[in-house]
Amino acid sequence: TAVDVCQEIVRSGLKDKSSRVRRKAADWAHRLLLKGVVTDLLEALKVESNQETSDVMGAAVLVLR
Secondary structure, three states: OHHHHHHHHHHHHHOOOOHHHHHHHHHHHHHOOOHHHHHHHHHHHHHOOOHHHHHHHHHHHHHHO
16 A cells, blocks of 8 residues: 555665655655654654754654554
8 A cells, every 4th residue: 555655765775875765755754744654653763863853853753552
C-alpha cells in the first residue's frame, strides 16, 4: 500500500548519513501521521548527534504516540 511505501522511505531516510535527510524523514513521518515508524524514530533518536534533527524527531514521536 501507499502507507507501506511511505514508511519504508521514512525508515530509509532515518538511517541516512545526512542529518538534513534524517530531519526531513522525521518531518514527513509527522506530516503524514505514520504511526508505524514510531519505533524507528525512537531508535534513530537514541543515536542522533545533530540537535536540530533530534528536536524534530522528538516532536514527531510526541505527535505520533
